[in-house]
Amino acid sequence: MNKILKFMTSLFFALGFVCQTADAKINIFPKARYIPELSFYADNGQAYKLKDFKSDLLMAVLWSRYCGPCINDLKKLDKFSEKMKNKGIRVIIISPEKDFKTNAERHAFLQKIEAPHLESYVDRKSNFINGMGVFVTPAVILVNKDNEEAGQITGSVKWDDEDVIDYMLKLKAKISKQLYEQKAANQQNQE
DSSP states (O other): HHHHHHHHHHHOTTOEEEEEOOOOOEEEEEEEOOOOOOOOOOTTTEEEEGOOOOOOOOOEEEOOOTTTHHHHHHHHHHHHHHHTTTEEEEEEEEEEGOOOSSSSHHHHHHEEEEEEESSSEEEGGGHHHHHHTOOOSEEEEEETTTSSSEEEESSSSOOOOOHHHHHHHHHHHHHHHHHHHHHHHHHHHOO
């Protein structure tokens, strides 16, 4: 009974978010928006911000060990990430630091669920997830080349599905075009 209570408490937990169990919802913003300077951490304790990652499209995936849909997605996301490495899409995953006692435990968990290639970081004290205004997992923050938030995906995604892969490549192109058009409009307004 104690284990069940502990599990249920962890499920709804101190992070203040819940798992999204429905199909994915995609929200691409009409205009990309500023991303707050929020940190998450590598295994060696080094702090990173989303702006530290360069890619045509960065996918920052927020997940939790206690979120069933998150766990189901990670194996597929690992394969997706490997396919996208040379196509301008970079995937990182960020989990609550308190989900694992050590970094080694987190990496062993990722190995066990067959997601060992994902770049994994931790969110200390939920500062990142709360600061980004994310309240459900899994959630993906989409970041354009200029380090602005272009949109979010919430809920479970079949990352290994060819239609999803094709969609994400088209989405990357759309977000890049949107950024180009914003820059051109800004430049025209300054003249």
